[in-house]
Amino acid sequence: MADALLEIEGVSKRFGGVIASDAISLTVPKGELHAVIGPNGAGKTTLIAQLAGEITPNAGRIRFDGLDVTALPVDRRSQLGLARSFQITSLFLDFTALDNVALAVQAHAGHSFRFWRNARREPQLRDPARAALARVGLAGRADVIVSKLSHGEHRQLEIAMALATSPRMLLLDEPTAGMGPEESARMVKTLRELKGELTILLIEHDMEAVFALADRITVLVYGRIIASGAPEAIRANAEVREAYLGEQEAAHG
Amino acid sequence: MSVPLTPRNALVAGVIGILALVPIYAAAGGNTFMISLFTRIVILAIAAVSLNLIMGFGGMVSFGHAAYLGIGGYAVGILAKEGVNSGFLQWPLAVAASALFAVTVGALSLRTRGVYFIMITLAFAQMVYYVAIGLDRYGGDDGMTIYKRSQFGGVIDLSNKTAFYYLCLALLLAAIYLVWRLVHSRFGMVIQGARSNERRMRAIGFPTYRYKLLCFVFAGMLCGLAGALLANHTDFISPALMHWTRSGDLIVMAVLGGMGTVFGPVIGALALLVLEEALSGITQYSQIILGPLFLLVVLFARGGIDGLLVGGRHG
Secondary structure (H helix, E strand, O other), X not given: OOOEEEEEEXXXXXXXXXXXXXXXXXXXXXXXXXXXXXXXXXXXXXXXXXXXXXXXOOEEEEEEOOEEOOOOOHHHHHHHOEEEEOOOOOOOOOOEHHHHHHHHHHHOOOOOOOOOOOHHHOHHHHHHHHHHHHHOOOHHHOOOEHHHOOHHHHHHHHHHHHHHOOXXXXXXXXXXXXXXXXXXXXXXXXXXXXEOOEEEEEEOOOHHHHHHHOOEEEEEEOOEEEEEEOHHHHHHOHHHHHHHHHHHHHHHO | OOOOXXXXXXXXXXXXXXXXXXXXXXXXXXXXXXXXXXXXXXXXXXXXXXXXXXXXXXXXXXXXXXXHHHHHHHHHHHHHHOOOOEHHHHHHHHHHHHHHHHHHHHHHHOOOOOHHHHHHHHXXXXXXHHHHHHOHHHOHHHOEEOOOOOEOOOOOOOOOHHHHHHHHHHHHHHHHHHXXXXXXXXXXXXXXXXXXXXXXXXXXXXXXXXXXXHHHHHHHHHHHHHHHHHHHHHOEEOHHHHOHHHHHHHXXXXXXXXXXXXXXXXXXXXXXXXXXXHHHHHOOOHHHHHHHHHHHHHHHOOOHHHHHHXXXXXX
16 A cells, blocks of 8 residues: 555464464554454454564564564654553653653653753643643643543543654554543544544444544454454454454343 | 742751751860761762662662762772872762763663662672772772872862861752752653653653663762762771662661652761761660661651651652
8 A cells, every 4th residue: 555654464473372463464544543443352452562562573564654663662663653552551650640741742852861951841841741631631630640630531641642742653552441431432532633633543442432433443353353444344244243243232232 | 040938948958057057066066076977977968869869760779879889989099099199080080980880780780670670789789899808909808098088289178077078068969959950851851750650651752771871870970979078088998888788778868868859868868877876875786776767767658757847759
């Protein structure tokens, strides 16, 4: 594909006898919101970890904007514009919300071998951080210590931090995990606003959110892609219904 | 820039005031021992401040920090023995040698974390300790007297107890100011972020290792300077300078005073050494009282004495 931003080619990862990623190939073009769904243990988080650089695949290639990043460490990939959020909230709990986001801004504002000026008084770090907080609806909570924020606010902050690194692509690992319906709706709204502006790879359990947002959907089962296509096609796919959707609908019904 | 009158600022001003008045009080009472005690307190406070930079702010619990006291001290002692008495040479060399040692230790130990980090820093410190014991020419196990303090060509005479005390105090205040600037700078934010959540730091794009390594080297250099001061203070060097229990003492000072505040370790050094001195007048088993006291602070005052007096963390 000509304008592919992320190209995954035959990526495999095994942990002992468990195959977490089984020759996964996937291409995400610029501007697409691509959702990856699958039952628990399908290897979705392992896939994101390999894309972000925390886990090295046993085989296969990952290209970002034409550049082979398979061997690049996490921080270098972040510098290239590949940002991730964590399924299990991973923040700087003893800092304020604004400090958290300002650190993300700082990471992409040149090197940090600057020893004298008070970083908390630098508008070039604080202003973009405030803007990112505002985008996710946390403008009023900027000066609250993160450990005092609610779970839903933590999830929003995760997104704000990813955004603050001025990424070209977001890897979002279950942004609505553990959220109530109201918070979940607010997150979907945030994501809808980001859609089109950024390329997004979204892992999500909330099917309503997935079908509302995704341009394309890939279904992962036991580390293998069983289907990939437009939402309608996925909804109609018999194998998918059996492996995953049906199971959920049955549970709901 | 005006300084707001917060409880912490009042406490800091009070402690600095007391430290500044020590020589005057001692002179009035004709008590030269007091100057000697407080010179020691101020020097070890510098060492504790440097340890707190990596431990309190960077989350790097080094159990070998006294090695730098030894390296700084031996740099002065060895040069003095070889006839090089200029402080302009001795002190920069003490700091440079400490930096070199810190680069080596840091480059290896910072790839590990937790207990492994503690053990590697301890192992390196023990190595230097035994090297010092092996230096027969420089006193070996028994140590060696330094007959001439560092010379600064008429700028300052270190054998004048009051002048030396004020020099140490000035260096302590300078160190506190520098560390304070450092921890609030971009560099300091990276260091603190790495303590808080290193995985996330890397995910947002920081190559944390190089920042931590430089921070580790800064702390080593500052402690090396404290070592040079200590050798001048005691006119003596011996491997005991860097015995592992002294590394423990420095940790106790930082924890006792309040980790994660720049000034906390000064209060810790003051409290520990004054208590030790006072208790040694009463009983030779002062540790029996100090031990439980330390335990109480750790259990009930997580912010150390500083947190107990002021409340809150940050500063």
